[in-house]
Amino acid sequence: MNTKISKVAVLGSGIMGSGIACHFANIGVEVLLLDICPKELNEIEKKKKLSIESKEVKNRIVNEMFNKCIKSKPSPIYNKKFLKRIKLGNFEDDIKKINEVDWIIEVVVEKLEIKKSVFDLVEKHRKKGTLITSNTSGIPIKLMNEGRSDDFKKCFAITHFFNPPRYLNLFEVVPGPNCDKSVLDFLLEYGEKFLGKTSVLAKDTPAFIGNRIGIFGIMSLFHQIKNGEFSIEEVDTLTGPAIGRPKSATFRTADIAGLDTMCHVANGVFDKCPNDESRNVFKLPEFLNKMLNKNMLGSKTNQGFYKKTKDKNGKTKILSLDLKTFNYNDQKKVKYETLSIARKCKKRDEKFKILINGNDKASEFYRENFARMFGYVQNRIPEISDDIVSIDAALKTGFGWKEGPFEIWNYIGIKEGVELMKQFDLKPADWIKEIITKKINSFYQVKNGFIEYYNIESKSFNKMPGQDGFIILKNVPENQVIWSNKEARLIDIGDNILNLEFGSKMNAINQNIIQALDKSVDIAEKDFKGLVLGNESSHFSAGADLSVIFLAAIEQEYEELNFFMKMFQNTMMKLRYSSIPVIGAPHGYTLGGGCEVCLHCDKLIAYSETYIGLVEVGVGLIPGGGGLKEMTLRASDQFRANDVEVNLLQEYFINIGMAKTATSGFEGFDLDYLVKGRDHVIMNKKNQISIAKKTALNMYDMGYTSPIRRNDIKVLGKQALGMMYVGADSMLAGGYISEHDKKIANKVANVLCGGELSQATRVSEQYLLDLEREAFLSLCGERKTLERIQFMLKNGKPLRN
């Protein structure tokens, strides 16, 4: 099926509907978002003397819901400009427009009767062959199919997004019994390639895969704590980043999702899965019913397991619920010995072993928790899925777990997992017993650079699907590692292209990384066609290694600092002027030094979730690794005859002076950290490195010549500098920035303007780099800068002083 999606209709503008509409707009699709008309006028409308038939009233629901969604944080939209791709309307006036769309997505209330009436409407107006999917999380597709035309049924499936659709990458696809195979294949592929998700084929069972297991996990914790052994914050400490799960862990996640929504799913499973051996886990414990009755539904009612309040100094404080007294109290610091030991362990498999083998309460908790989880997931095959891969993928992408349940079990060991289960009277499933008798002690293995999984049906290891288009660095065999040091690996990713993978903490730029960059260019220039700078961590690079700078600065070893910065700058220039194409593959935080690395690549293949920016002023410094030089150059290249150049340059000044960070790859273009027409944003992180590689190869094949060194950068000197000084002073007078901010801003201005030159002058890159370094070093001698760096190192957030 060669379907092209250029327009979709989303029916229902609730939190999911609006979020889905935004995500389609994100990827460049036109969206028609519709909802019902209100039945009566509200007070404001009455006051305005509007009629129930007026457009403003008829669109009120969709307007309100959509506005609420786009104001939510983090933003559902990559770039505010994309919002104009979404048209709002109502079911009465605009439903006929669905005959122009390629795909209709139903996201109305989870009630079969209502969904059916919407489908009746759809049948009336839909063009034959138009895709139609439902975002239901619980209504069986066979019930929704009832009474539908053959063509409808052929094109009908469930496509289940997770909230928020932009950020959670699980895309469950459930085909109806009459669904055309080509429709299913299309949806699975579209989810991956266009929506940037992980498509998981699920069966028509209650709550599908993600929610069935995810809600089980949360519900079983609710039962585990109801006797009061663990407090809310204790469980969240144990079930958060300590085991590779989001910071929101268990209870905070429940608060965000809404307790009512979660209980709705739990009730659904309880009602519809009479044969589930752990059915009782889905029964709401007493305290949960009490919370529902008291409208303690989480963030949406401002109180759930946590409550945000302000102390008497106006500082925000988050209290936690005491399940015994039902009062909100101050959170207590949670500390477990096992966690402190595990934190130091870098290897994931060993970490999990440490977690279950300790002697404290934490280990006890993990033993029970993992045992129950293993016991549950093993029995869900083949009920909800035929393979372990889909279950792991669903939890990883839908709930933000770093490892899926089978992967954790794999780390612990299959036999060891079964031992754990036995401690809680849980029996291994037949297929598990079989694996053990076969003396296989893993679900996954890596072979020839590919992951293989244990296929329960064929009873053998099979290559995990979908890997062919991808390059997965962590699976690359050692013999493809061309060069490495303690914190970086240079990998041959085939076709004469190299990839340099950073591996320092937060991928910070330090001596090792700089050395690796330097070496990579040497090696690539000698024997290869191109170089990719890409990695698979959560973030491309959070910036220069501040601890190194801090230590040198506090010891006043300015010579050493100067040497380091010079080395950094030289390496950036080497990237820029190498004889091979260098492709940057930024994703996640790409800040400060990380951003500077990208600014010196020939082209960027950025992931849509890239947060790129020159944020040095936040730690009292300026971009000293060529960042200011590069932005001065970019501004200069945009000057046209008779332009008022200072106004354009001022934009760069503000972006850097305010440490602005793009909130998506697309926003990176607005800040000019990504270059329009040259750099690209891709939707799926999984194929980022392979696309970057193809791009490098392409550039090589088109005949790559290294750029000519620049000595024609127009800097404006005093004529622009005065304006920037006034700008910074006004910000200070207005109380928006501090004295030290002003000092830093003036230093930024000084570099951007090329210093106190009497007239606009053409300068070289080295001239600007020297100015940068001078400014950087002078700030390293400032007490307030050192305080900022120290605060950042200690607390992970900027200090305003």
Place this chain on the structure above:
Amino acid sequence: MKEAYIIKAYRTAVGKAPRGFFKFKRPDELAAETIEYLISQIPDFDKKLIDDLIVGNAMPEAEQGFNVARLISLMGLKVDDVPGVTINRFCASGLETIAIATAKIKSGMSDCIIAGGVESMSYIPMTGFKPVPNYNTVSKGKEDYYWGMGLTAEQVAKEYKISRESQDVFAYESHQKAIKALEDEKFKSQIAPISVKEIYLDENLKRNEREMVFDKDQGPRKDTSVEALSNLRPVFSATGSVTAGNSSQMSDGAAFVMIVSEKMLKVLNVEPIAKLVGYSVAGLPPKIMGMGPVRAVPKVLDQVGMKINDIELIELNEAFASQSIAVINELKLEKNIVNVNGGAIALGHPLGCSGAKLSVQLFEEMKNRKLKYGMVTMCVGTGQGAAGIFEKL
């Protein structure tokens, strides 16, 4: 010394900027049409009698550049004989031109001058298109020479302890007075109706034309309240009290008067309206430019040998509520004779036009109230003040 008489005085309605009814009315046309209207009010007037056109303008560049006064003369008078000069003293420009014209006539250098001002803040932003502060000056700590006006208003609020609440109440009262004045049609006879022609794309993306005439000030808001004003955020300072609601509005407008000698008065056989009897300007620190009138008013009173109590009606340009209140307090002005029909917070402040506009308003209200002495005063950017005293004839 000879005498100089103001014989005609008109202003346009004031439109909001940058999205008001004059948003695409070019300032040169706006001024030219105001002058055309003024001339049309003198029967059988020979335009060649005019010696000069003096136009006040605070941002004389782009559509207001190219010595806009000369262009306005050519466009509005449709004869080649009348020259034009553009004068800039920021917000006092429109008053300054009246003073220059009066002085020229009194000294015998001219017999008939059209003076006034025009400003389109829709076309030209507050700082112009290329603000280029002098680096040698600002790098010596004189950044405040170039501060935005809002910051100076904050500085005044801070130094003179003007509370947020009193600013909001002041702003509210300005709107109330203006609304009442509009309802009572107080401005009707002083306004030159201006027609605006628009060529636009209709919903079918076809070019279409429409024309509308504007003769009522657009700024005053009936629906505002102290509460609504108190909910606005400060715009110039994180911790400040000056908001969009208690500052003057950005506006488009034009206002002109004709000033003639005794000789010309007889030739034309018209009745004089008023005359400017004194005018002073004064300087003060740029940071507190809002206090300009506190320096200029005593100076002009001294010049003409009057006391503040001799002044029966005052138009004090409401650049900001903070400075207006501080000025009223410092000069101990009688509140109920200040801005009786509302001020710039409600009616708008088309920078270079305001001085002339306020004069036009003053004349008419003095006539209604049968008063003799009135004053127009304002603060002026980069630390100046101006004040002029008129005698109603």
